[in-house]
Amino acid sequence: MSIERARHLRKVMPPSEAVMWDALRTLKPLGLHFRRQAPLGRYYADFACHHPRLVLEIDGWTHDDAAYDAARDAFMRASGYRVIRVSNEDVLHNVDGVVRMVLAATRRD
Numbered sequence: 001m002s003i004e005r006a007r008h009l010r011k012v013m014p015p016s017e018a019v020m021w022d023a024l025r026t027l028k029p030l031g032l033h034f035r036r037q038a039p040l041g042r043y044y045a046d047f048a049c050h051h052p053r054l055v056l057e058i059d060g061w062t063h064d065d066a067a068y069d070a071a072r073d074a075f076m077r078a079s080g081y082r083v084i085r086v087s088n089e090d091v092l093h094n095v096d097g098v099v100r101m102v103l104a105a106t107r108r109d
């Protein structure tokens with residue numbers, strides 16, 4: 001894992017991640033500070049909120065490596081994070097619904 005790689009990933013966000021980033025930043029007044037391309041072990045979470053330990057992953061159109069995703073999710077869960085996965089389509093066509101889902105996840109104990 002390198003700082004340069006994380007910086008590069010932040011600069012070349014796909015459109016769905018850019019839309020989600022804009023939406024997540026509106027949650028900051030609620031005390032939810034998300035980071036994009038946050039390093040967690042050897043992985044990079046699309047978006048992570050360290051308190052309340054929540055990861056949001058945006059799955060792209062060509063996303064098809066279920067075994068890799070399962071390993072990432074297992075690592076993040078073992079590190080104490082809840083993982084939410086949504087599709088590009090969900091973000092692009094229903095970002096408000098995704099934000100409501102994120103808010104609901106942050107309120108669970």
